Structure formats: C-alpha cells, structure tokens
Amino acid sequence: MTCTVIASLKFIYFPESLKFTLTQGNYERAKIDSKKIMEENGDRLVDYLNVAELIDKYAQQQEQQQEVSKADQIKVEKQSIFKLFFTTKYTIWNLSLIVICWISTSTSFFIFNFYIKYIQANIYVIGVAMGFSCFGYLYSDIVVQRLGFLRCLSISYGVASILIILIIFIDPNSISVYIYALIFFMLKSFVCMSFSGIYVSHIYLFDSRILATSYGICGVFSRIAMLFIPIVVEIPNKSIPLIILMIMNMAAFGASFLLKKIDQ
Numbered sequence: 270m271t272c273t274v275i276a277s278l279k280f281i282y283f284p285e286s287l288k289f290t291l292t293q294g295n296y297e298r299a300k301i302d303s304k305k306i307m308e309e310n311g312d313r314l315v316d317y318l319n320v321a322e323l324i325d326k327y328a329q330q331q332e333q334q335q336e337v338s339k340a341d342q343i344k345v346e347k348q349s350i351f352k353l354f355f356t357t358k359y360t361i362w363n364l365s366l367i368v369i370c371w372i373s374t375s376t377s378f379f380i381f382n383f384y385i386k387y388i389q390a391n392i393y394v395i396g397v398a399m400g401f402s403c404f405g406y407l408y409s410d411i412v413v414q415r416l417g418f419l420r421c422l423s424i425s426y427g428v429a430s431i432l433i434i435l436i437i438f439i440d441p442n443s444i445s446v447y448i449y450a451l452i453f454f455m456l457k458s459f460v461c462m463s464f465s466g467i468y469v470s471h472i473y474l475f476d477s478r479i480l481a482t483s484y485g486i487c488g489v490f491s492r493i494a495m496l497f498i499p500i501v502v503e504i505p506n507k508s509i510p511l512i513i514l515m516i517m518n519m520a521a522f523g524a525s526f527l528l529k530k531i532d533q
Contacts, residue, residue, distance in 0.1 A: 296328040353479045359529040363474040364483060366524040368490045370422060370467050373521035375491035376498060377429060377460045377514055381453070383502040384510055390441040390449050398450035398457075405461030412462065418470045419528060425463035426522035432456040433515040437508055463521075473530045 290299040300321045307320070353360065381399060385392050405425075412421045432455055441449050467487075475483045501510050 291324070291327065294331070296324055300324050353476055357476045357479070358531055360475060360479070363528055363531075364486065366528050367467065367470065367474060367483075368487055369517075369524045370426070370463070370470075370521045371487040371491040372494040373426065373517040374460060374463045374467055376494055376517060378457075378464060379495055380498050380502065380510065380514060381457070383499055384507075387502070387507050388441065391446045394446055395450045395453050398454040402454055402457030402461050405458035406465050409462040409465035413466065413469055418466055418473060419525060419530070421466040422463060422470065422525035422528075423522060425459045425466060426518050426525055429456055429459045429463070430515055430518040430522055432459070433511055433518060437511050437515065470528070474528060476531065 285302070290302060303320050303324070355361065385396060385399075388395060409421060409425075412424065416424075432452055435452055436456070439449070439452075471480055471483055471487075501513060504510060
C-alpha cells in the first residue's frame with residue numbers, strides 16, 4: 270500500500286502559482302506550467318500560445334525596465350559625486366580648510382628629511398630622536414577618543430607651531446644636544462599626531478559617499494606642496510624654511526577651529 274502511494278506521488282506535480290514564478294523571473298517555467306495546467310483543463314493549443322505570447326511580452330517589459338533602471342542608477346551615481354560637493358552641508362567649507370591642514374602636516378612631516386643636514390647640531394642624535402616620533406600615532410587615538418578629532422588637530426598644530434618657534438630662536442650650541450633633540454622629537458610626534466588626526470577627521474567632515482574623493486583631493490594638493498620642499502630647503506637663509514613651516518602650522522591651527530562636523 271505504502272509503495273503504491275509513493276509510486277503514485279511520483280507522477281503528481283504541484284506547480285507554483287504563475288504569479289510567484291513570474292515574479293522570480295522564471296519565464297520558461299511559467300510557460301511549461303501554463304501548458305500543463307491548460308492541457309489538464311482541456312484548453313486549446315491556440316489559447317496556450319496566446320498565454321505564452323503574453324509571458325514573452327511580460328519578460329521583455331521586465332528586461333527593458335531593468336535596463337532603464339540600471340542606466341538611471343549609473344547616471345545618478347556619476348552625477349551624485351559632483352552634486353554632493355555642492356549640496357551636502359559644509360562640504361566645500363570643510364574641504365577648503367582640511368586641504369590647509371593636509372598641506373601643513375605633509376610638509377612638516379617630510380621637510381626635515383631634507384633640512385636635517387643643515388641643523389647645527391648632532392644630526393644623528395636628532396635623527397634617532399625623530400625616528401621615535403611614531404609614538405605620536407599611538408597617543409593620537411587617545412586624544413581623539415577623549416577630546417575629539419578637532420581638539421586633536423588644534424593641539425597638534427598649536428604645539429608644533431610653538432616648537433618651531435623655539436627651534437628658530439634657540440641657538441643649538443647653547444643647550445645640550447639631547448634637549449635640542451627632545452624638541453625635534455616632540456615636534457615630529459605632534460606632526461604624526463596631526464597626520465593621524467586628519468585621516469580620522471574625514472569621517473566626521475564629509476558624507477560617506479564622497480569620502481574617498483575627499484581623500485584624493487587632499488592628497489593631490491599635499492603632493493603638489495611637497496614638490497616644493499627641496500626648493501624651499503635650499504634657500505640660503507636657513508631660517509626661512511622654518512618660518513614658512515611655522516606659518517603653515519599656524520594657518521592649520523586656525524583652520525582646525527573653523528572645521529564643522531556634519532550630522533551623521
């Protein structure tokens with residue numbers, strides 16, 4: 270008896286509803302199911318062909334609609350990046366200010382790679398001291414978490430400006446080389462802190478849809494500025510590169526107070 274029931278079930282087919290099959294995009298299955306149902310109902314072949322034709326028309330309409338939707342989506346995506354810069358809140362304002370910060374940070378970070386040979390002190394001790402400045406990346410996270418990214422930028426640029434002023438006016442021969450190296454260590458540490466801070470700041474300053482573009486724009490401006498570092502370093506008056514560096518950090522210090530956090 271059980272074998273008979275199982276054998277009979279083998280020949281029974283329960284199709285899904287045509288609406289569900291069409292919604293799933295399985296148009297060939299819909300035509301097969303329609304034909305089977307119509308044959309069981311005793312409908313004519315002509316009626317089935319009409320139904321199959323309607324299914325084909327529906328399939329073509331769905332494909333055309335999908336192509337139009339994809340084209341519209343691509344068009345919106347291409348236009349959205351440009352439009353977002355002018356329509357989202359504070360984007361142009363923040364971008365203008367953060368570019369100043371990027372130029373100041375990148376210039377401050379790389380300029381001593383060229384300028385160190387002109388420092389009137391033991392450049393090996395100073396070089397080692399600046400090498401340990403990587404700790405600035407570590408405590409920048411602590412500052413950001415406790416005080417916020419704006420305070421992190423303000424502190425790093427403010428302290429860097431003060432330290433550059435000390436380097437300009439202090440005679441390296443009048444103090445211990447280790448104290449002088451400590452000043453450079455602190456300077457480079459706060460520069461590293463600002464480097465970490467500007468990367469984090471983009472998350473709070475720009476819409477997520479233009480985040481990568483904002484990094485790219487800032488990177489382009491900072492790279493262009495770095496092209497002039499070897500030229501600036503070779504100015505005969507060796508105080509001028511430091512004065513330029515001080516002005517840039519003071520400008521970035523002011524810019525950090527004007528940045529506006531967007532609503533997430």
